[in-house]
Amino acid sequence: MVIISIQPSFEEVIHDVEIGNVEKDQFWINILASDNVEDGIALEEIVEVSKEDELKFHNKNGLIFERKISKDVNYELTYDSLKYKIKTPKRKLTINDTINILTSFDVSQDQSHFLVCTGQGDIIIHDMDTFSIKAHIHQAHLSTISKSLFFPSGKVILSSGLDYQIKVWSIDEVTSPARVFKGHTQDITDLAMVENGRNFFSASKDGFIKLWDCGSGSNIRTLQRSNSIRDGVTALKVTNQQSNTKFESSFDSNEFGTSGKNLFAGQNSGIVTLFDLNTKEEVLHFNSLNDKVNVLVDQSTPDELIVGYGNGIIAEWDIRNPINPITEINLNGEINSISRSGSDLVISYGSGYIFQIDGKFKELRNQTIYAGIDDNFKFTTQRKEEIYAANNQSEIVVF
Missing domain, CATH: 2.40.10.500 (Thrombin, subunit H)
Incomplete structure (x- = not known):
């Protein structure tokens, strides 16, 4: 898989040429294979910007860079016969x-x-x-x-x-x-709301998941992986339930909105454990992919789940086959966050690269690049049609 990054100030370069501040200028585009991310080994291409009657972009090696004014993208890049959309911050x-x-x-x-x-x-x-x-x-x-x-x-x-x-x-x-x-005795790693937030879950490195009631302040229930109570919990995701439970339902008087739902818990070992929230029973687990779970994202059906790992793997799992993932890709850089943009996935990984791919991993090489920002944008979230990103130096951008 090819990853592309663009000089963060490239739009300033284009703007200076467009308004006549300079006759011509240039910016860089780095192209690297995902297995070279940690080493930082990249092919650097230079795009020259000039203006006669209109703006022109030129690269000596056949890379094509174009400006596209549309709702979804700002520029388009063609490299090795493949097209990449480019988004810049609003x-x-x-x-x-x-x-x-x-x-x-x-x-x-x-x-x-x-x-x-x-x-x-x-x-x-x-x-x-x-x-x-x-x-x-x-x-x-x-x-x-x-x-x-x-x-x-x-x-x-x-x-x-x-x-x-x-x-x-x-x-x-x-x-x-x-x-x-x-109630937790080690670092709290994640929180997950249930519906309107009357109840919520917390996860901790102590290996416990706690269900809380906001109204009373009480801990309704505590869950844990059955055969490894010391396996720290690193991520949570509440989803709607697909299959009927074989156990008798169990609800507290202070419990609201958990009926008909599942809870997925990612763990430090790389295991993902599934709990039936009707019964609070552990139902199954997905096998480890050899590093901790960082992110859990639900798919379009309750049976499926996207999991992002510390070792750079993103895998799509199905609860009907918990032994092996349906699909997986390896970005060779820690998965920081995964957000949805419609049916697509917006992924931050490694030092904070952000890009977008098809949510079913069908077009891994036809990605959308999030450009005009530096690295370290490790926090992303989606609201309606917009993606919000933040880095650890307190810069916020809206795409």
Whole structure:
């Protein structure tokens, strides 16, 4: 698989030539095989930009670069007879604050606000239209914030820290948390909402998954992998249930929205465990692909799941065949995040490359490149037709 990256400032180069600041200029395009990502071994192509009656792009080795003005793409690249679409940001923001390193990022469902969290334990909420700060929760946690989510309402935030605590915050009243949940004994790695957020799950390196009730603050149920209780849980995904359970259903009076759902839990060993939420029973597990699970993404059917691993593998699994994945690709760089854009997958991996491929892995070589940004964009999320990305230096972009 070929990965393509473009000089982050290439649009500035084009703009300077277009308005006549310079007669001509150039930018680079790096082309590398995915198995060379860690080594950084790339073929560098130079695109020369000039303008007579119109802009012209020229490459000595036959690479074709074109500007395309459309809803979906801004440019198109043809290399080795294959076409690649190129997207550039609609908006960019560098957060001017005291953030040292960004550790979590989320956008509200209505796209009115976004939040960033820091290694100092702060949560900073921004207005999406103006990018102004709505609220800054100083030391929301005693140390690094590992995960943060907006509730579906967009008015409340759920956060977890390496202080082993989970907290609920109102974005209109941030002086103290509305709820504090305690029970994990090691780092909390992921959070997953159930429907409107009355209940949620937390995962931890202690090997436990806890189901919580926001209303009462109680821990309703604790789940764990049956034959390896010390296998830390690294990722969670709640999906709708396909098959009928053979066990008797088991629900708590404070449990809401779990009926008819499954919970997938990715683990440090690389195992993915499936729990039936009607019964809270472990149903099956997908075999390990030799590194920890970083990301879980549901497919169009409840039987299927996309899994991203620390070793750069992305695999599509089916619960009807948990021994071997249906399809897999190896990017040879740690999978940071996977978001959906329609039926496609937007993937950040390695040092923060972002690209988009068909969600069924059918056209791996016909990808969409996310350009006009530096590396380190490891956080991505999708809202409606837009992709939001953030890097750990607190730069936010919207595609």
